[in-house]
Amino acid sequence: MRPFGYQRAASTRAAVEAVGAGDGAVFLGGGTNLVDLMRLGVATPHTLVDVTRIAPATIEETAGGGLLVGGGVRNGELAAHPLVRRRYPVLSQAVLAGASGQIRNMATVGGNLLQRTRCSYFQDVTKPCNKRQPGSGCPAREGDHRNLAIIGHSESCVATQPSDMAVALAALGATVHVEGPGGPRAVPMPGLHRLPGDQPQRDTVLGPGDLITAVELPPLPLAARSRYRKVRDRASFSFAVVSVAAALEVAGGVVRDCRIALGAVAHVPWRAETAEAALRGAEATEAEFTRAAELELAGARPLPGNAYKVPLARNLLVRVLTDLAEAP
Amino acid sequence: MTVTGARVTGSALDRVDGPEKVTGRARYAYEHRPRDVAYAVPVQAAIARGEVVDVDVDAVLQWPGVIAAMWHGNAPRLAPSAAAELAVLQSRQVAYRGQYVAVVVAETYEQACEAARLLRVQYEERPHDVALRVDHPGMYRPDxxxxxxxxxxxxxxxxxxxxxxxxxxxxxxxxxxxHHNPMEPHAAVAVWEEGGLTVHDSTQGASGLRATIAPLFGMPPDRVRIVSPYVGGGFGSKGKAHPHVVLAALAAKQVGRPVKLAVTRQQMFAVTGYxxxxxxxxxxxxxxxxxxxxxxxxxxxxxxxxxxxxxxxxxxxxxxxxxxxxxxxxxxxxxxxxxxxxxxxxxxxxxxxxxxxxxxxxxxxxxxxxxxxxxxxxxxxxxxxxxxxxxxxxxxxxxxxxxxxxxxxxxxxxxxxxxxxxxxxxxxxxxxxxxYRVASRASARAEPDGRFTVRIAAADIGTGARTVLTQLAADALAVPPERVRVEVGDSALPKASTAGGSMGTASWGTAVVRACEALMDELARHGGAVPPPGLSAEADTAQEVRGQRxxxxxxxxxxxxxxxxxxxxxxxxxxxxxxxxxxxxxxxxxxxxxxxxxxxxxxxxxxxxxxxxxxxxxxxxxxxxxxxxxxxxxxxxxxxxxxxxxxxxxxxxxxxxxxxxxxxxxxxxxxxxxxxxxxxxxxxxxxxxxxxxxxx
CATH class of the missing domain: 3.30.365.10 (Aldehyde oxidase/xanthine dehydrogenase, molybdopterin binding domain)
Known part of the structure; x- marks a missing residue:
């Protein structure tokens, strides 16, 4: 591991300035992903600026009935919070579907959103990877891509975004509050993450020194009937193969409104806007759910080794929506 | 055939080493920290086939804490008879990706890691062939x-x-x-003293490892000692000598200090078998x-x-x-x-x-x-x-x-x-x-204080072998298990077979029972009393095993x-x-x-x-x-x-x-x-x- 400096930020402003200077300093939250990447030589920061003492770590109700979740809130606390569980079960379920109890107790909300891809090539510094080393190439297209993207990928990158929590936040349309060198600003989800295009080294729209201070959950009554379902190779402690976050409001057998996002299919948590539009006003039946899922996945361009993800995502989407429609 | 008494054997005796393990007192290979120890971190080939042309040793020697960097170009020579798998740094040839091509030794583990990361290795790469297929023209019939x-x-x-x-x-x-993925990854701590070599290793067979390692350094087996009282799982991956043991010993020899070498989880996937x-x-x-x-x-x-x-x-x-x-x-x-x-x-x-x-x-x-x-x-x-x-x-x-x-x-x-x-x-x-069952040796000793010590270079890799051998010895000696101490995991103990082939208990158990029986005979000759210096007996089951139906x-x-x-x-x-x-x-x-x-x-x-x-x-x-x-x-x-x-x-x-x-x-x-x-x-x-x- 390359030698590095460590400092505790005294204030948000000081942290933003320290990292915004662009001389190789990065924010340190729970460190559950960053420290691993440092050990692997994938991340080689000059200085870690620890923000865990200054990042807001509270969950507060907002005026309209939403929640403001501090960027320093630990994942475990978020999942366990009574208001989160009652108003946004999809979010609590998504967080609990990830990692292990120990990791969730360390990981922060801000850090969770900035997890880097688990693509094997990205994690191995002896191999090319456009995300790690722009221009070096992407061996995954010809090599192992069983669990990589089927939608929105580019010639230069087929990585997926690994956070479960981000999928729920994308479905809920959360707002990410950022403090940056230019002052505070708000980034709407799913707009935080970006498709790889020809700049796969950029996972998000954030720039140097941009610190996630909070995530705001909008008032969303239909989210009380929401669900996260994660398909994975083993029963626990593994990243999603495909996941679905969905909220559904049905009245008189008709879909009044819905929010849907897919995980582990793209470089971003994939908000299924096509499916949502197809469902609003449609009958809440398995046939309609299937039609909407197929419309959403019509744009999928799977690689030879991950074509199974298309029927898997379709089946999962139909099942989650059907279960939500049938739930008492 | 002898049927041992059934008082303890067959009972659900708790692991005799359980308290040591759960309280952290049991020391595993990497936990040994000899005085003046240095840290070795290997460098693995980044090509699957070819040749190492050059390694820029001088550059990393400038780094803080770096003591040595070795590759084929400057490593001491091992005995020419060394098998290719263990002939570490003895050739420029790369036979598989991840093979050790160099090692860096530094004052701290972190310094060694960083220097190993920065070490520039020049290769001449050749096309490789890694895919198993039934119709491969190279398919042959092994002997x-x-x-x-x-x-x-x-x-x-x-x-x-x-x-x-x-x-x-x-x-x-x-x-x-x-891949086996035992909980405890492989590790070796090599110490040269008075011309002899001691390696604290995580191995399934101390006797076998000693027999393999000694000739590589041109030494008789009795100059090498392998110590491995506790092993955190092996599943076969610690059954044979792997090149990291040789690398640790080579590095320790070169720098004239004890050397610790840990194989990381990532490295294991290339260098400890599968x-x-x-x-x-x-x-x-x-x-x-x-x-x-x-x-x-x-x-x-x-x-x-x-x-x-x-x-x-x-x-x-x-x-x-x-x-x-x-x-x-x-x-x-x-x-x-x-x-x-x-x-x-x-x-x-x-x-x-x-x-x-x-x-x-x-x-x-x-x-x-x-x-x-x-x-x-x-x-x-x-x-x-x-x-x-x-x-x-x-x-x-x-x-x-x-x-x-x-x-x-x-x-x-x-x-x-x-x-x-x-x-x-x-x-x-x-x-x-x-x-299966193979030959092993064991010794049993009656201590003057009424306790018994049984010694055998067996390995308890988490199986409970130490516990079961204690039960067998207790019954053969007709004493409660609390009075028996079984020492395993050291090549200085009577030579035993490797923990493999599910034959540990059969092979070591036979030797332990026979040694205890021999001790009981000795005791009987002494009228049942233990003389002041104690009393010992040994057994070698070679003949018994050879003679089985x-x-x-x-x-x-x-x-x-x-x-x-x-x-x-x-x-x-x-x-x-x-x-x-x-x-x-x-x-x-x-x-x-x-x-x-x-x-x-x-x-x-x-x-x-x-x-x-x-x-x-x-x-x-x-x-x-x-x-x-x-x-x-x-x-x-x-x-x-x-x-x-x-x-x-x-x-x-x-x-x-x-x-x-x-x-x-x-x-x-x-x-x-x-x-x-x-x-x-x-x-x-x-x-x-x-x-x-x-x-x-």
């Missing part, structure tokens, strides 16, 4: 297969018998490369009632270009079932890959997946219950050698397992049972493992699995797993149960999860950490139980025991694959059975 079985076997005319059989199953199965991938064709010919007339089993496997390891994949097929016409074979290809090695039940684990899956397919084809099919084909004698079995209770295991599992209620039709969105099915498979000695078992397959996602979860085993006398039901269910859990992992993914472009195993190489978690293991049937076999050893360390993994994958077929109607013939093979 023998591990450890010394004939490569092929034939009886009768299987082709003619298959041509005229009423029912034929002809199927090809595949198993992937798998299970070869296999492709296996099985053909079964039977009459309409499922009575076998012909069995053929052909295996195709890989090894490296620098060392041959030929796994004995089809050997169990030679004795599992009766059939007059039979053929088995093994073919191997040398690829630019690391050398495979023993991994829990080498041969039996992949081989029985294929044979037992084929038996299930035959049961379906004949319309015979799969338990009944196996009972119907149970042989009276070893079908190929004609030898009698010392004992064989496969049928009893199948019957008892069927009873416990509720098998008689099974409807054989596939794909018809649903619980909500989950398809449910059940499957069965046989297990087996040979009951020629018999077919195997343990058997039957495994039953119930699986649920999600209709929407194809996710497979094992709902129930039951194993019933016939493995001689069970010496400690507590540690035995751990071995059985541990093996079965690993079998479940093999069935559903484990696969080392080969990267053809770069030639290495890609998923080289525990986040990417999936093993079963606690949440995957829902309801698992092991039981055993009484088996009284006087033709084994003084304990009447058969080895139990490996049989648990044998057959599990076939039972699960058959249950998946029963649940879904889909027959998956290539492991692991992941959702992408079932979703649609």
């Amino acid at each position: 023998h297969v591990n450890p010394d079985y004939p490569t092929d076997s034939s009886l009768g005319d299987p082709e003619a018998a298959l041509a005229s059989a009423a029912v034929v199953v002809d199927a090809t199965y595949a198993t992937p490369a798998e 299970r070869t991938p296999t492709v296996q064709r099985v053909r079964l010919g039977a009459d309409g009632d499922g009575r076998l007339v012909a069995i053929t089993h052909e295996a195709f496997e890989q090894t490296s270009t620098i060392s041959e390891f030929a796994e004995q994949t089809t050997v169990a097929t030679r004795m599992m079932y009766a059939a007059p016409h039979r053929h088995t074979s093994h073919r191997l290809v040398r690829l630019d890959v690391p050398t495979p090695t023993w991994m829990r039940a080498p041969g039996e684990a992949p081989g029985m997946f294929a044979l037992e899956s084929a038996m299930d397919e035959l049961a379906v084809a004949c319309g015979v219950d799969p338990v009944e099919l196996r009972v119907r084909n149970d042989p009276e004698r070893d079908p190929e050698s004609g030898l009698p079995f010392s004992s064989r209770n496969l049928v009893a295991c199948l019957r008892e397992g069927a009873r416990r599992f509720g098998w008689h209620e099974r409807d054989p039709r596939p794909g018809i049972r649903r619980r909500g969105r989950v398809l449910v099915g059940t499957g069965v498979a046989s297990s087996t493992y040979p009951a 020629k018999l077919a000695r195997h343990a058997y078992g039957a495994q039953f699995a119930e699986v649920g397959v999600d209709v929407d996602t194809g996710e497979v979860r094992v709902l129930r797993l039951l194993g019933v085993f016939a493995a001689g006398r069970i010496l400690n039901p507590k540690t035995a149960r751990s071995q059985f269910i541990g093996g079965m859990t690993m079998g479940m992992s093999m069935a559903l999860l484990e696969e080392s993914v080969l990267d053809r472009e770069f030639g290495d195993y890609l998923n080289h950490d525990l986040a990417q190489y999936h093993l079963a978690t606690c949440a995957d293991v829902r309801d698992i139980e092991a039981a055993w049937v009484e088996e009284d076999d006087p033709d084994l050893n003084p304990m009447g025991s058969k080895g139990i360390g490996e049989i648990g993994i044998v057959g599990t994958a076939a039972a699960i694959a058959s249950a998946v077929h029963h649940a879904t109607g889909v027959r998956v013939r290539d492991l692991p059975i992941r959702l992408d093979k079932l979703v649609g």
Whole structure:
């Protein structure tokens, strides 16, 4: 591991300035992903600026009935919070579907959103990877891509975004509050993450020194009937193969409104806007759910080794929506 | 034959080293910290085939804390007789990606890591060939297969018998490369003192490792000492000497200081062995009632270009079932890959997946219950050698397992049972493992204070060997186990066999019992009193083992699995797993149960999860950490139980025991694959059975 400096930020402003200077300093939250990447030589920061003492770590109700979740809130606390569980079960379920109890107790909300891809090539510094080393190439297209993207990928990158929590936040349309060198600003989800295009080294729209201070959950009554379902190779402690976050409001057998996002299919948590539009006003039946899922996945361009993800995502989407429609 | 007293042996004695382990007092290899120690971090080849042209040693020597950087160009020479696998830094040739090409030694581990990362190695790369395929032009017939079985076997005319059989199953199965992943990764601390070498290592065999290491440095074995009292799992990966031990010793010699070297989890995937991938064709010919007339089993496997390891994949097929016409074979290809090695039940684990899956397919084809099919084909004698079995209770295991599992209620039709969105099915498979025994030595000493010390260079790799040997010694000495101390894990102790082949207890137990008996004789000669300096006796079982009757000695078992397959996602979860085993006398039901269910859990992992993914472009195993190489978690293991049937076999050893360390993994994958077929109607013939093979 390359030698590095460590400092505790005294204030948000000081942290933003320290990292915004662009001389190789990065924010340190729970460190559950960053420290691993440092050990692997994938991340080689000059200085870690620890923000865990200054990042807001509270969950507060907002005026309209939403929640403001501090960027320093630990994942475990978020999942366990009574208001989160009652108003946004999809979010609590998504967080609990990830990692292990120990990791969730360390990981922060801000850090969770900035997890880097688990693509094997990205994690191995002896191999090319456009995300790690722009221009070096992407061996995954010809090599192992069983669990990589089927939608929105580019010639230069087929990585997926690994956070479960981000999928729920994308479905809920959360707002990410950022403090940056230019002052505070708000980034709407799913707009935080970006498709790889020809700049796969950029996972998000954030720039140097941009610190996630909070995530705001909008008032969303239909989210009380929401669900996260994660398909994975083993029963626990593994990243999603495909996941679905969905909220559904049905009245008189008709879909009044819905929010849907897919995980582990793209470089971003994939908000299924096509499916949502197809469902609003449609009958809440398995046939309609299937039609909407197929419309959403019509744009999928799977690689030879991950074509199974298309029927898997379709089946999962139909099942989650059907279960939500049938739930008492 | 001697039957030892039954007071302690056979009881569920707690692990004698349990308190040391759970309180952290047990010191594992890397925890030894000699004075003035330095840290070595190896550098691995970034090409799969070619040559190291140059290494920029001078640049890293400028880094803080760096003491030395070694590669072929400046490393001390080992004895020219060194096997290529262990001849570390003795050649410029790179035979596989991840092979050690250099090592950096520094004052701290972190300094060594950073210098190793920065060390510039220049290669001349050549095209590599890493993909196993049946029609590879390099396929050859090895001279023998591990450890010394004939490569092929034939009886009768299987082709003619298959041509005229009423029912034929002809199927090809595949198993992937798998890595052992013991909890404790490999580590070595090498110390040169007074011209001799001591290595604190994590090994399954201190005596064997000493015998391998000493000649590399041109020393007689008594100048080398291997110390490994505690080992955090091995599964075969710590059975043979691996190059990191040589590298640590070489580095320590070069810098004139003790050196610590830890193999990281990522590095392990290239340098500490793995299970070869296999492709296996099985053909079964039977009459309409499922009575076998012909069995053929052909295996195709890989090894490296620098060392041959030929796994004995089809050997169990030679004795599992009766059939007059039979053929088995093994073919191997040398690829630019690391050398495979023993991994829990080498041969039996992949081989029985294929044979037992084929038996299930035959049961379906004949319309015979799969338990009944196996009972119907149970042989009276070893079908190929004609030898009698010392004992064989496969049928009893199948019957008892069927009873416990509720098998008689099974409807054989596939794909018809649903619980909500989950398809449910059940499957069965046989297990087996040979009951080996080899020569070992042991000593027993009566201390003046009434205590006893038993010494043997055995290894307790988490199996409970130390505990069971304590029980055996206590009974042989007719004292309570609290008065017996068993010392293992040190090559300075009486020479013992490696912990492998499930033969530890049989081999070491015989030596311990004989040493204790000899001590009792000595004590009797002294009128029962221990003289002031104490009293010692030794035993060497070479003659006893050599003189044993020629018999077919195997343990058997039957495994039953119930699986649920999600209709929407194809996710497979094992709902129930039951194993019933016939493995001689069970010496400690507590540690035995751990071995059985541990093996079965690993079998479940093999069935559903484990696969080392080969990267053809770069030639290495890609998923080289525990986040990417999936093993079963606690949440995957829902309801698992092991039981055993009484088996009284006087033709084994003084304990009447058969080895139990490996049989648990044998057959599990076939039972699960058959249950998946029963649940879904889909027959998956290539492991692991992941959702992408079932979703649609």
